[in-house]
Amino acid sequence: MPAPPDFDLHSDSERGLEAASIPVRATRAAPFEAIQRFLSRYGLIIVLLALPLAFMASDLAHGHGFAHILENLKDGVSNGAIWALVAIGYTLVYGIIELINFAHGDVFMIGSFVSFGMWGTLGVTLGTGTLGRVGGLIVAGAIAMIACGSLNVMIERVAYRPLRHAPKLAPLITAVGFSFILQNVGLEWLGGSQHGVDDLVDAQHILVNIGGVHIINADVLAIGITIPLVLLLVAFVQNSRLGKAMRATAQDPEAARLMGINVDHTISLTFLLGGLMAGAAGLIYALYNTTIRFDQGFEAGLIAFTAAVMGGIGNLQGAVLGGLIIGCIQQISDDRINSTWTPAIVFAYLILIMVFKPQGLLGEETREAG
Amino acid sequence: MLVAGLAVFVAACGGGSSGSSTGSTASGKTLTVYSSLPLQGASRTNSEALVNGIKLALNQAGGKAGQFTINYKSLDDSTAQTGKWDPGQTSSDARQAAQDKSTILYIGEFNSGASAISIPILNRAGIGQISPANTAVGLTSNAAGASPGEPEKYYPTGKRNYVRVVPKDTIQGAAVATVMKSDGCKKPYILNDKEVYGQGLATNTSDSLKTAGIPPLGNDGWDSKAANYRSVASKLAGKGVDCVFLSGIVDNNGVQLTKDIAAGIPNAKIYAPDGFCESGWVSPKEGGVPTSLDSRLQCTVATLDPGSYPPAGKKFFQQYEAKYGKGNLNPYAIYGYAAMSLALDAIKRAGSNGNNRQDVINALFSTKNLPSVLGTFSIDKNGDTSITDYGLYSVKNGQIVFSRVVKPSAG
Numbered sequence: 001m002p003a004p005p006d007f008d009l010h011s012d013s014e015r016g017l018e019a020a021s022i023p024v025r026a027t028r029a030a031p032f033e034a035i036q037r038f039l040s041r042y043g044l045i046i047v048l049l050a051l052p053l054a055f056m057a058s059d060l061a062h063g064h065g066f067a068h069i070l071e072n073l074k075d076g077v078s079n080g081a082i083w084a085l086v087a088i089g090y091t092l093v094y095g096i097i098e099l100i101n102f103a104h105g106d107v108f109m110i111g112s113f114v115s116f117g118m119w120g121t122l123g124v125t126l127g128t129g130t131l132g133r134v135g136g137l138i139v140a141g142a143i144a145m146i147a148c149g150s151l152n153v154m155i156e157r158v159a160y161r162p163l164r165h166a167p168k169l170a171p172l173i174t175a176v177g178f179s180f181i182l183q184n185v186g187l188e189w190l191g192g193s194q195h196g197v198d199d200l201v202d203a204q205h206i207l208v209n210i211g212g213v214h215i216i217n218a219d220v221l222a223i224g225i226t227i228p229l230v231l232l233l234v235a236f237v238q239n240s241r242l243g244k245a246m247r248a249t250a251q252d253p254e255a256a257r258l259m260g261i262n263v264d265h266t267i268s269l270t271f272l273l274g275g276l277m278a279g280a281a282g283l284i285y286a287l288y289n290t291t292i293r294f295d296q297g298f299e300a301g302l303i304a305f306t307a308a309v310m311g312g313i314g315n316l317q318g319a320v321l322g323g324l325i326i327g328c329i330q331q332i333s334d335d336r337i338n339s340t341w342t343p344a345i346v347f348a349y350l351i352l353i354m355v356f357k358p359q360g361l362l363g364e365e366t367r368e369a370g
Numbered sequence: 371m372l373v374a375g376l377a378v379f380v381a382a383c384g385g386g387s388s389g390s391s392t393g394s395t396a397s398g399k400t401l402t403v404y405s406s407l408p409l410q411g412a413s414r415t416n417s418e419a420l421v422n423g424i425k426l427a428l429n430q431a432g433g434k435a436g437q438f439t440i441n442y443k444s445l446d447d448s449t450a451q452t453g454k455w456d457p458g459q460t461s462s463d464a465r466q467a468a469q470d471k472s473t474i475l476y477i478g479e480f481n482s483g484a485s486a487i488s489i490p491i492l493n494r495a496g497i498g499q500i501s502p503a504n505t506a507v508g509l510t511s512n513a514a515g516a517s518p519g520e521p522e523k524y525y526p527t528g529k530r531n532y533v534r535v536v537p538k539d540t541i542q543g544a545a546v547a548t549v550m551k552s553d554g555c556k557k558p559y560i561l562n563d564k565e566v567y568g569q570g571l572a573t574n575t576s577d578s579l580k581t582a583g584i585p586p587l588g589n590d591g592w593d594s595k596a597a598n599y600r601s602v603a604s605k606l607a608g609k610g611v612d613c614v615f616l617s618g619i620v621d622n623n624g625v626q627l628t629k630d631i632a633a634g635i636p637n638a639k640i641y642a643p644d645g646f647c648e649s650g651w652v653s654p655k656e657g658g659v660p661t662s663l664d665s666r667l668q669c670t671v672a673t674l675d676p677g678s679y680p681p682a683g684k685k686f687f688q689q690y691e692a693k694y695g696k697g698n699l700n701p702y703a704i705y706g707y708a709a710m711s712l713a714l715d716a717i718k719r720a721g722s723n724g725n726n727r728q729d730v731i732n733a734l735f736s737t738k739n740l741p742s743v744l745g746t747f748s749i750d751k752n753g754d755t756s757i758t759d760y761g762l763y764s765v766k767n768g769q770i771v772f773s774r775v776v777k778p779s780a781g
Contacts, residue, residue: 068608071604072601075600075601075604079597079598079600082597183451184451187450187451190657191410191411191453191657192410192411192448192449192450192451192452192453192454193411193412193453193454193621193650193656193657194412194453194621194623194624194625194626194657195657196625196629196654196657196658196659196660197657198660199660203633204600204630204633204634285597288598289597289598289626290626290629291623291625291626291629291657293453293623294453295451296597299595299597300597330596330601331600331601332601334596334599334600334601334602334605335601335602335604335605336605338590338591339590339591339592339593339596339599339601339602340564340590340591340592340593342593342596343593343595
């Protein structure tokens with residue numbers, strides 16, 4: 001479609017005030033408008049691909065091939081899988097009650113602690129056989145998920161439900177309060193220092209080398225657990241009766257109530273699902289990094305919430321996409337630039353994405369967004 | 371960050387209010403010596419050993435220094451929330467000492483970053499400070515490793531009040547470089563935790579490595595909040611790094627960093643300074659790295675094995691074990707003892723003015739050829755000790771074990 005004449009882009013008052021300069025402005029504005037149109041159409045893609053393409057070009061120029069950048073992206077996807085699971089909890093809750101659940105990162109931390117505690121209780125150690133380890137970890141993971149799901153439901157019941165009709169600031173503060181309570185629980189549990197845990201899955205053992213890209217056990221663990229969980233969750237929300245109730249409540253709680261949906265139960269279910277994902281993420285984090293800490297949830301929560309916003313708050317697939325993108329940015333920055341700059345680069349990316357697409361990559365799914 | 375900023379602000383305000391007591395005389399014949407050390411987190415074991423050493427020195431002196439009775443108060447500069455030294459708590463400790471009219475000296479801090487906060491507060495209050503563990507160069511001089519504005523910014527009155535009984539990081543950096551060279555490192559790399567201590571020591575070590583003919587391939591900061599450091603390790607592996615020096619404190623996610631570097635560069639040797647050299651780093655029981663990494667880890671501390679000390683030092687170790695139990699020896703215990711001994715000696719040397727804060731500070735700085743458990747040492751005009759020997763420690767079965775004395779030569 002041909003571009004409209006430039007002077008048509010201005011209001012009548014502008015034309016009236018600057019009538020004498022219209023031809024000159026039109027000439028000068030043309031390239032600017034063209035750049036603006038180009039950026040609004042392709043800016044986001046340029047932003048997202050800038051880092052990987054720049055380093056890929058650099059690798060090729062130095063004769064290193066694609067292996068290095070692919071290794072970065074592989075590491076990013078496997079790290080990002082953990083952020084994605086945590087981000088789901090943020091996005092689900094924000095989508096349904098428009099609350100930033102600050103305590104969610106700490107629920108994730110409790111997931112790591114419960115997992116670690118459970119495999120201690122079950123006697124799963126480095127000396128346990130493969131079958132015993134797998135069985136123990138499945139049981140520990142299931143218990144961590146149930147514990148985090150129940151904890152999240154309890155938090156909603158105690159700290160958010162009584163404030164459902166209060167000003168938005170009130171539940172925000174109770175969320176911050178619960179975040180500190182959970183951090184202190186973690187502090188009492190394992191103390192203030194980082195706590196190394198047994199490397200039960202031999203996390204950094206190279207499983208296979210595909211064209212210079214090393215797939216390690218931790219990658220298989222993170223991606224192997226995250227993909228089925230996300231698929232199950234999406235299927236549940238899209239197709240099940242309860243999932244439809246969740247979506248209806250997210251769109252209009254009053255209308256949903258009039259249609260016979262038990263809104264309170266639906267909101268509790270949302271918290272349960274978010275907690276289950278956080279529990280799974282907690283288990284993966286402990287096995288993946290082999291170090292846990294009482295304040296790990298703060299940083300993880302910040303990153304995961306950023307992922308949720310980046311992908312489009314309220315949008316499940318968006319949260320996953322955001323998590324994976326942040327994982328990739330972190331790995332590329334750590335490896336190619338300097339880990340000192342990683343947090344700044346991640347948030348610079350967030351700002352750029354928000355500038356080009358304020359509703360997030362896959363679009364918001366909230367009442368505000370319609 | 372906000373808390374740190376507030377702490378500095380509060381410290382600055384507090385300093386003003388306590389400034390009225392500058393050069394004052396502590397009241398009465400009973401004087402108080404405070405210590406401020408991280409009694410929580412990974413450094414807890416070392417701090418407890420320091421406190422034990424301090425108490426032992428005071429007990430052996432009969433709780434007296436010259437004509438004065440000495441009262442000792444132990445403060446904690448860490449918080450449970452941070453699991454390490456905390457700017458706000460450090461400031462609070464220094465202010466507590468500054469506001470106590472009976473305060474004569476302050477032993478602390480364990481971490482150089484913490485001393486950067488407490489020195490100005492105590493400086494305004496005219497109280498002498500003895501650190502039993504700080505090594506950052508910038509606290510006392512503007513030699514290599516110091517940041518712009520150091521050390522003047524720590525001494526707002528223009529007078530010095532801070533001394534230390536451990537050698538500074540120009541010496542530790544040279545000791546690390548000496549060890550790396552003798553271990554055959556060809557492509558060393560430095561990672562630092564971006565704190566006062568870690569960054570300064572990284573510069574010192576880098577300089578010493580250059581002098582030793584094995585310049586580091588890089589000196590990067592690590593993000594203490596990161597979930598893991600696999601890409602950092604992968605970057606170093608890609609450069610062919612064979613030795614990595616972790617310049618910082620273990621509380622800054624040092625266990626995760628060590629694990630990831632060890633896994634990402636399977637044949638690399640890993641070196642760490644006194645900020646890492648504690649059980650929280652290497653003991654799996656305390657959440658440290660697995661024992662499978664033991665053979666690849668080494669660290670330096672300005673402490674030697676009992677056999678390498680003069681008779682007074684050997685005697686100290688016997689007495690310490692007799693009081694606190696065998697097998698409880700920690701490298702830092704002797705520094706606690708040395709710091710309190712220096713404090714008592716300075717008060718004694720100040721004679722009848724032993725309760726005058728400035729006279730005691732003057733006595734600290736005029737310390738010359740003082741026989742001690744560490745050997746005979748002097749304090750120079752900057753407040754640094756003349757002792758230079760460093761101990762190299764290896765790791766066996768999750769425990770830090772003395773390896774040998776290092777005579778720094780690279781720096």
